[in-house]
Amino acid sequence: MRPGEKIVPIRDQIADQLRSDIIAGELAPGTKLNEQGLATRFGVSRGPIRDVLLQLTKEGLLVTRSNVGASVSEMLSPELQSLMVDIRRRIESHAAKQLKGLMTDEDFEALDYILDQFQTAFETRDFTAVTKADIEFHKYLVEKAGGQELVNLWYPVVLRMRMNYKRIDSPEDGVDEHRAIVDALRADDTRRVTAALKANIR
Amino acid sequence: MRPGEKIVPIRDQIADQLRSDIIAGELAPGTKLNEQGLATRFGVSRGPIRDVLLQLTKEGLLVTRSNVGASVSEMLSPELQSLMVDIRRRIESHAAKQLKGLMTDEDFEALDYILDQFQTAFETRDFTAVTKADIEFHKYLVEKAGGQELVNLWYPVVLRMRMNYKRIDSPEDGVDEHRAIVDALRADDTRRVTAALKANIR
């Protein structure tokens, strides 16, 4: 197989799809997810669907009650929301420290590519794609800094934060903010990276 | 049915068992978990086992590779470990704030009961039970303060922290530290609660 050609298990694809739907608000909080329905929709049996529902439940996007099923989580209380922001900042600040002297040309190339997608998505008003690119950008840094381990901690926090945003407050200056982060990373200036991240996370 | 008599699904019981084994160190990092083996051991089919493995993977205790299987996670790096401590303190400090004026007599009764178990477990040198009681204590507070939502965020952090402890450093004065927390809660003194929690989390 050609290197770089990666195989994505169907269950991950289904999970991505549902995550997008939830974050984009197409599945409103409280919406009940029927296993058989999803199975038919995605053309698989209920087995993989159950895996996906369990996964999204652990990520905080769904709430599952025994023998009843899964439904989309309600919005976070303001208190929890600000706690999430706080924790996410902590994690990414931590990542910024670890990244000192670690970024390679390939990394910057990858980040630039993600930012291009971000820009395009923003210009075409595809806010779902904007959100995905935004998450992808930060995820790249978090993974680079702390590996899958850190991503696993960080991911549920971001998802829960994103769930609470309306599509309207997609930041006009999101691209600039992210470019500021990349610039600070290029300068290998941890303090500036941290500051740029804090400004971007809200 | 009498209230308080709760039904625990077998899959949760299996998950609890495996969690204990991992945290107690009986399943060393890197140990591969065989689905069929676990199924036979617990007398169920592979279905529920797969659910459990996926769950523990999301909690960070296991690492799963596609088409290969699940194995016990490796220890955290010192950097990640201290980040975990930091985040856990943030969460429980947040909980402390929310608990102001919220604790009832029933709550204190429940906490005292957990502490009794803690004491007994410690005296009989059952360190697995000590750990469970310890986690149960903090979990009670976190859930009371922020509901299942907050527990879902907090739980993986605690589990990953606990995994890295040897049984030897089971604190001699764990009981006292927890009594201090309860006392501060009784006095409804948020600052003291926070301080007591911070001292206990390490």
Next chain:
DNA sequence: TTATTGTACATTGTCAACAATTACCTTAAT
């Protein structure tokens, strides 16, 4: 009318068989 009980239906939980993928071991060539 209201509360309760029983019944039918829909949905989730579990299971065992089958398919797909990976890991291991044997064999052969350099």
Next chain:
DNA sequence: ATTAAGGTAATTGTTGACAATGTACAATAA
């Protein structure tokens, strides 16, 4: 001896059928 290729066994992924549970509604009694 080392490495590569092939085949076999073990393991995970998926499926459809069946069991267990919960929900909704209708019938009944207070």
